[in-house]
Amino acid sequence: MTDVIIAIDCMGGDFGPSVTIPSVKKILKGYSNVAFHLFGDITQITHHLKVNKILGHSRIRITGSIDDVTMNDQPAVALKSKKTSSMRLALEAVRDGQANACVSAGNTGALMAISRFVLKMLPGIDRPAIISAIPTLKNDHVYLLDLGANVVCDEKRLTQFAIMGNELAKCVDKVDSPKVGLLNVGEEDNKGSEKLRRAAELIGSIESINYAGFVEGNQIFSGDYQVIVTDGFTGNNVLKATEGLTHYLANKIKLAFERNWWAKFCGILAKPVIHAFKAEVNPEKYNGACLVGLRGIVIKSHGSANVHATCCAIEEAILQSYQKIPQVIRESLQQASEKLV
Amino acid sequence: MTDVIIAIDCMGGDFGPSVTIPSVKKILKGYSNVAFHLFGDITQITHHLKVNKILGHSRIRITGSIDDVTMNDQPAVALKSKKTSSMRLALEAVRDGQANACVSAGNTGALMAISRFVLKMLPGIDRPAIISAIPTLKNDHVYLLDLGANVVCDEKRLTQFAIMGNELAKCVDKVDSPKVGLLNVGEEDNKGSEKLRRAAELIGSIESINYAGFVEGNQIFSGDYQVIVTDGFTGNNVLKATEGLTHYLANKIKLAFERNWWAKFCGILAKPVIHAFKAEVNPEKYNGACLVGLRGIVIKSHGSANVHATCCAIEEAILQSYQKIPQVIRESLQQASEKLV
Incomplete structure (x- = not known):
């Protein structure tokens, strides 16, 4: 049974579907109750679904987009003229209750502007x-x-x-x-x-x-x-x-660890130690910033996120969907609202 | 022959003369043309000069202070009521041409306020x-x-x-x-x-x-x-x-490097490598922030600076004394002044 549906802006970020689709595959495997609604170029998405052997998966739905938001688009321009972009359509799916949360690695300014326009702000909050x-x-x-x-x-x-x-x-x-x-x-x-x-x-x-x-x-x-x-x-x-x-x-x-032969030798021996250290402080683990203050859940993945980092962002979206974060913040805001007038 | 005289606020910072005096000793040894004018509690300074075997050194002059600035003093209070503090006296030595630069690890706010009052700003600059x-x-x-x-x-x-x-x-x-x-x-x-x-x-x-x-x-x-x-x-x-x-x-x-026996073993072998890495990225090397915009040279050492870090701050003061930084900035400001009106 599906509890949570995540809308994915497949075209955002530096790598588009070549990273978003393998990430979706990994999450589908780990979370039996999560489904995806993918937005983006149908040809590219289909190609990567095929490569990853998840074309036709029962928990994947696809919607094609046209004229996607680029990293150089001005937010106002993206908002006005990119109404059939993967970013816009993914956010509209959240607005229309077809998805619980949206994950995008696209242009931050555009994501902010379109989220605010499509999802609207919680009462008492001016901007995300x-x-x-x-x-x-x-x-x-x-x-x-x-x-x-x-x-x-x-x-x-x-x-x-x-x-x-x-x-x-x-x-x-x-x-x-x-x-x-x-x-x-x-x-x-x-x-x-x-x-x-x-x-x-x-x-x-x-x-x-x-x-x-x-x-x-x-x-x-x-x-x-x-x-x-x-x-x-x-x-x-x-x-x-x-x-x-x-x-x-x-x-x-x-x-x-490259300075001289002894350093190189130590570097080889200490490889598992350095690897464990790197894994622990790996910023990928912390990928997935949230645009809070909106009436829906929007998770911003880093533009250069790889599959591991993207999975972390999707997991954040799943977690927030269960917690119904926007509703909880809304209730808390109502209690504090008299102080904010 | 002495080229440069550095005024030291010996009482500033977390460790006072127990750090400033050994630092002075190290610089005296390395720089034959640098002299010091030390400001602070005479008893404490004399004790540490004796311990460091530089009591009576020909390139050290001492002036006693009373009621020194503490780390908790409000800048305005320090400015008004601590007129015989080591910080104030050291800055006055720079003002009066008795020293080329002042080094202090004391209260930053107080150092700012007293520097501005004692040394005055360069024309066209509002605050350091x-x-x-x-x-x-x-x-x-x-x-x-x-x-x-x-x-x-x-x-x-x-x-x-x-x-x-x-x-x-x-x-x-x-x-x-x-x-x-x-x-x-x-x-x-x-x-x-x-x-x-x-x-x-x-x-x-x-x-x-x-x-x-x-x-x-x-x-x-x-x-x-x-x-x-x-x-x-x-x-x-x-x-x-x-x-x-x-x-x-x-x-x-x-x-x-403490996680298990293999990590510990690697840590012991790699000690010189890690030591070299630490030495290179050691923030002590970069100790000695400059309060720029004043008519004299004031170098702020970190409150918790050790001897190595304090020496770096003193070396910055020596370098800036040779370069006559305030005069150079003054000339440049005159050229740009019409744009800043």
């Missing part, structure tokens, strides 16, 4: 926020938002982020009272801009939130918080800087 | 910016600023940062035409806030700057840019997040 789980030293994760959807945020929007992050941590991770921090240049109450201090006051006044004060950038990875709130400009730059640093350090460790 | 060199994949570094001195910045202040970073890269690193980037959530011209787009236009109009457009967070470590400009809120959080991630990854790699 991008939220993602970041690994921490305590072997769990912290939700960081916004990661780039809202470059300028006032205290009300930051408070909306706090409410949404709080509910995600409660529902997805079953944390009773998630610790919510607000990113700042210092922990003391007098640090940062006035806007941030007003946001601290507003978030602190929401009863359902366990507000734990200002946090600094290095505390993101400490595991002491379950949700960290910031504006999309800072969140995006922090996230991308950590990607850049990971790449830098991976390169340096590779060079260290 | 904190600038630091960040290692890159191309085995050189990029100057990132501001790192926390200015949490809210308009386009003029961002342009002042670009000018100052540009001059630092030219003078210290002898780069002819440093590539200057402006941090944003995307590379395209239409990305980010209006303020940022105005800053891009203003920076692009300064002839002496090789403005290379918007850059994303992951490009900080690419080595494709010599200067990256951002507001102090973003810069501070990016820098601290990378510190947090480095700590997280170091912990994970340590655990990977």
Whole structure:
């Protein structure tokens, strides 16, 4: 029996159906109760279904698209002129109740704009926020938002982020009272801009939130918080800087094990150790950022995601479908709404 | 013969003279033309000079301080009421021409406020910016600023940062035409806030700057840019997040080499390789952020800096003293001043 239907924008990302279809195959095998509605170029999808030996699978439905969204499309242009794109059709399937969630690795700006137009926002939320789980030293994760959807945020929007992050941590991770921090240049109450201090006051006044004060950038990875709130400009730059640093350090460790014959010898012996380390800190595990604040579930996969990473994004969509995240956030927003007026 | 005199705030940082005095000893040994003017508690300084066998050294002068700045002092309070602190006296030595530069590991906010009051700003600059060199994949570094001195910045202040970073890269690193980037959530011209787009236009109009457009967070470590400009809120959080991630990854790699007997065995064999890797990516090498925009040289050492890191900060102060950085930035500002009015 099928519990959950996931709409896949097969054409999004750097690799399109050559990655999305093998990912679908893997999930079909692992989850007997999940079905897929695939959107994209029929010829390409059929070819890859055939190659992966899942053409005609009982839990796959296909809808053809025309004029798909490219990575260079302006959001407004994609919204106006790409009404039969795989991205648009997949989101409409969620809107129309034909799918529980949409997964796309396409153009983030276009996905934001089309999601907002097609699915609409939850009452009290102005714009979607991008939220993602970041690994921490305590072997769990912290939700960081916004990661780039809202470059300028006032205290009300930051408070909306706090409410949404709080509910995600409660529902997805079953944390009773998630610790919510607000990113700042210092922990003391007098640090940062006035806007941030007003946001601290507003978030602190929401009863359902366990507000734990200002946090600094290095505390993101400490595991002491379950949700960290910031504006999309800072969140995006922090996230991308950590990607850049990971790449830098991976390169340096590779060079260290190539430096001389002894290093090379050690590198060969230590291969399983380094492999285990890489597997643990692999950012692919954390692929699948959620566009929260919408009336439906939209998971953004990384543009360069491979099959493993794409499967992680689809699993996030399945999990959120079971948890009915948008409905839960909606209820929580109703309780906090008088503070946000 | 002494070319350069460095004023040391011996009491700043987590370890005070127990770290600053051994660092002074190391630099005295390595640099025969550098002298020190030490500021702090006479008893403590004398004790540590004795322990390090440099009491009475011909290139050391000591001035006693009273009521030093603590890490918890509010900047305004430190400025008003700590007029005989080691930090204040060291900065006054720079102002009075008795020292070429000041190095302090003390309270950043207080150092900013007192520096600004004692040394005054260069004409056309409103407030100091904190600038630091960040290692890159191309085995050189990029100057990132501001790192926390200015949490809210308009386009003029961002342009002042670009000018100052540009001059630092030219003078210290002898780069002819440093590539200057402006941090944003995307590379395209239409990305980010209006303020940022105005800053891009203003920076692009300064002839002496090789403005290379918007850059994303992951490009900080690419080595494709010599200067990256951002507001102090973003810069501070990016820098601290990378510190947090480095700590997280170091912990994970340590655990990977402790997982089982084979991993432990590999860890012992690979010790020199891991040691070389750690030495290369050691953040201590990059200790010594500069408070740029002042009429004198002030180097901020990390509060938790050890002897090696403190020596790096002192070496930065020596280098900048030879380059006469404030004078050079002043000349460049005069050329650009009509654009900044």
